[in-house]
Amino acid sequence: MQILDGQLVSKATKDELRIKVAQLVTExxxxxxxxxxxxxxxxxxxxxxxxxxxxxxxxxxxxxxxxxxxxxxxxxxxxxxxxxxxxxxxxxxxxxxxxxxxxxxxxxxxxxxPSKDVDGFHPVNVGKMVQGLDTFVPATPYGIMLLLEHYKINTKGMNAVVIGRSNIVGRPVSILLSQSSNPGNCTVTVTHSHTKNLKELCLNADLIVAAIGIPEFVKADMVKEGAVVIDVGITRVPDASKKSGFALKGDVAYADVAPKCSFITPVPGGVGPMTIAALMKNTFKACELKN
Ligand SMILES: NC(=O)c1ccc[n+]([C@@H]2O[C@H](COP(=O)([O-])OP(=O)(O)OC[C@H]3O[C@@H](n4cnc5c(N)ncnc54)[C@H](OP(=O)(O)O)[C@@H]3O)[C@@H](O)[C@H]2O)c1
Missing domain, CATH: 3.40.50.10860 (Leucine Dehydrogenase, chain A, domain 1)
Structure with missing residues (x-):
């Protein structure tokens, strides 16, 4: 099992941008x-x-x-x-x-x-993304794609199950994974609260993206050996042992699921930092296109 280290990849992405910004300043x-x-x-x-x-x-x-x-x-x-x-x-x-x-x-x-919509939520940008055109891709799905790309995970032909269909995560990530691209070229199943056979669908998945908002919803008996698991969830749960009074929990029961996976994102330190890095890339792109 390898951890997909969002902290590390986010830092590398931000370092690249810092060099580009320094160049702009010099010029x-x-x-x-x-x-x-x-x-x-x-x-x-x-x-x-x-x-x-x-x-x-x-x-x-x-x-x-x-x-x-x-x-x-x-x-x-x-x-x-x-x-x-x-x-x-x-x-x-x-x-x-x-x-x-x-x-x-x-x-x-x-x-x-739309030209300043670095979150990529405006219908014009969503439409472009659906058509596979160059645009601002919503930060969390974009961050997930950057993470898969960084670790050179070959998603071609994978059965991907996306749990959740929100406009900001589940829906766009399902579109990106299904596109003719790398990463991409997955056969994607989008699931939601009315999905009947979620466990069976997940057990058939090579890649699971969990974006539900229910702590530890994805259990080990829902994940097949060798699957790639991307945990988007971040829920604050009360934890008296923390100074803040809460702990952050993902949508995946990490301790039990991780040993079965080929790759998995931790929470915190997985998708969260990648979301920020992707937003920064979008902001750089907005400036580049404008000027
Ligand atoms: N790491 C990051 O940077 C980042 C960014 C954004 C969000 N998040 C986190 O990701 C999680 C999801 O966020 P979101 O905005 O996408 O949430 P959301 O808008 O509340 O959507 C949750 C989705 O989960 C589905 N769902 C709920 N119960 C389910 C069940 N039992 N089985 C299958 N699907 C179920 C819902 O289905 P219905 O459509 O049928 O209701 C809905 O589509 C949250 O914890 C959020 O904090 C993290």
Missing amino acids: GKKVPHLAAVLVGNNGASETYVGAKVKACQEIGFKSTLIRLEDDITENKLLSVIESLNEDLDIDGILVQLPLPKHISDEKVINTIL
């Missing part, structure tokens, strides 16, 4: 600038946005964090996004999800200019 060119919008005080969202801003600093990108109260009106948030769209210095915009219930995710995503 007197503009460096990428990411604007992150955080609405409210959700602890997990604060952590994710903080990690994204920190990654920008490490690489040499500019970043602007816009904090808004959770009672902000939808119209006011949309006008903040419109002004970021018009700001020539901003290359990428991300709005941290989830948003408060009174705000429509869809309206917010649709307001971001």
Whole structure:
């Protein structure tokens, strides 16, 4: 069994970007600038946005964090996004999800200019991704593909089972794995809460991507020997032994599943850091395309 070390690959990806940014500075060119919008005080969202801003600093990108109260009106948030769209210095915009219930995710995503949509959630970018065109691929699925690529995992012809069909993880990763590419060329089954024979489907899978949000949902008796397992889940569970008061749990029962796998991602340290690295790649690309 080999661990897919997201921390290591993320660092290598960020190092490559740092060298490219240093080159831009030497040439007197503009460096990428990411604007992150955080609405409210959700602890997990604060952590994710903080990690994204920190990654920008490490690489040499500019970043602007816009904090808004959770009672902000939808119209006011949309006008903040419109002004970021018009700001020539901003290359990428991300709005941290989830948003408060009174705000429509869809309206917010649709307001971001597709050329600045570094999260890759705008329908124009999703459409391009589905067609296999060059675009901003959503950061978590993109990070997973970068990880598979780094470890030279030959996914051609694999039976892949994706557990979860969300717009940000399950659905896009299923599309990417099915594309005629490397990694890719898998035969993909997308599963969800209405799937009847999940255990049998998983037992037939060479590759499992778990994006459910239920800690340790994937048990050892659902995984065949030699499978590749990608654990996207991150759930905070109470843990009095930790200073923070919580531990992070993945969707896979790691201790029991890992010995059966050829490759597996840990939580933390797997898909999470790759998501950040992929977002940074998208932000660099947005700046490159604009300038
Ligand atoms: N590492 C990272 O950077 C990163 C990034 C994004 C998300 N995440 C984590 O990944 C997890 C999933 O996130 P998400 O946004 O995709 O979640 P989500 O929007 O809540 O989607 C969960 C999916 O799991 C499916 N599901 C629920 N119960 C199931 C069951 N018993 N059997 C099969 N499928 C089931 C749901 O099916 P239905 O569609 O039928 O409801 C849904 O499609 C969360 O823990 C999240 O925190 C991590």
